[in-house]
Amino acid sequence: MSSSELTAKPVVDAERAGSVRIEQVTHQYGRGGEAFTAVGPVDLAVPAGEFLVLVGASGCGKSTLLRLIAGFEQPTHGSVRVSGAEPRPGVSAGVVFQTPRLFPWRTVRGNVDLALRYAGVGRAQWPERRAELLARVGLEGTERRRVWEISGGQQQRVAIARALAAENPLLLLDEPFAALDALTRERLQEDVRQVTERTGRTAVFVTHSAEEAVFLGSRIVVLTKSPGTVAPDLPISLPRGDVDAEELRNSPEFAELRAQVSHAVKAAAAACTPYTPSGKGFDP
Incomplete structure (x- = not known):
């Protein structure tokens, strides 16, 4: 280096x-x-x-x-x-905090679906988008599990999936x-x-x-x-x-x-x- x-100094297109x-x-x-x-x-x-x-x-x-x-x-x-x-x-x-900040009464699916809802994704697209997001963070097969049924690391993966839901750049x-x-x-x-x-x-x-x-x-x-x-x-x-x-x-x-x-x-x-x-x- x-x-x-x-x-x-990095060259930045401020509008990009x-x-x-x-x-x-x-x-x-x-x-x-x-x-x-x-x-x-x-x-x-x-x-x-x-x-x-x-x-x-x-x-x-x-x-x-x-x-x-x-x-x-x-x-x-x-x-x-x-x-x-x-x-x-x-x-x-999309923001991921020090703690997952998930809704404990919801399943993994429910937490991700809520993020998709706030992101303006049409309900018909939720299953496909949810599966894609959970696969992206290595949580296939966990959709029906409650937050308290998964590990701390898995909870943080759910938080990352939620942050990615809106496809913010x-x-x-x-x-x-x-x-x-x-x-x-x-x-x-x-x-x-x-x-x-x-x-x-x-x-x-x-x-x-x-x-x-x-x-x-x-x-x-x-x-x-x-x-x-x-x-x-x-x-x-x-x-x-x-x-x-x-x-x-x-x-x-x-x-x-x-x-x-x-x-x-x-x-x-x-x-x-x-x-x-x-x-x-x-x-x-």
Whole structure:
């Protein structure tokens, strides 16, 4: 990864479906002397089809920035544009939270059907679309099971299926695997990586983990300690096509990038001068 690659700004068609543009955004909580600046100022451009990972220490504003992109909150200053327009909650993007937030009295089918209903999909199309979504996240045969009858990892898969139901060009994920065991987390990381590759959706993913960031991201933005601002903005040169996940995780290039991102996160949290990696590609 050359110095020019590290400093180059992505070229973004601000009107293209799935693109995100954040301009001079600052977000505060409270008023007057009680005001607390959580984020900003932040300038960030995310091209359509990119998998951007926001990583940083606790309290650096990662989730706040994601909520601003989702339209759940409005910036105190600056502007956020998704696909060339102001974000609309539940419309501009599919969102997956840290916990699945499913309706426990509904079956898997009922939870997905509700998402299809809100997405405006005609009822006659539900069976086909539901089967497609559940197959995409590896949940074939679970339609009639209640939420409490499936594992935590399966519940999060249902949440991902719901987020994909509307076929929004943008998918937002806020530490969706944080509460899962290591094996389930790795499997779901692979699923999300594959789904976004196949569908071409833009993704913005929040995590604390340098390893998760390197595995998932085509680009990683490290945020400083609060108020969160962009520290390193790193393109990731690892392959995103047909590559064995285990081989990728065990490669020297992956280990080097993981160490570099981990160092950058620690430096940003300590408000030090961020470490600038020299990264290498991966040859499967």
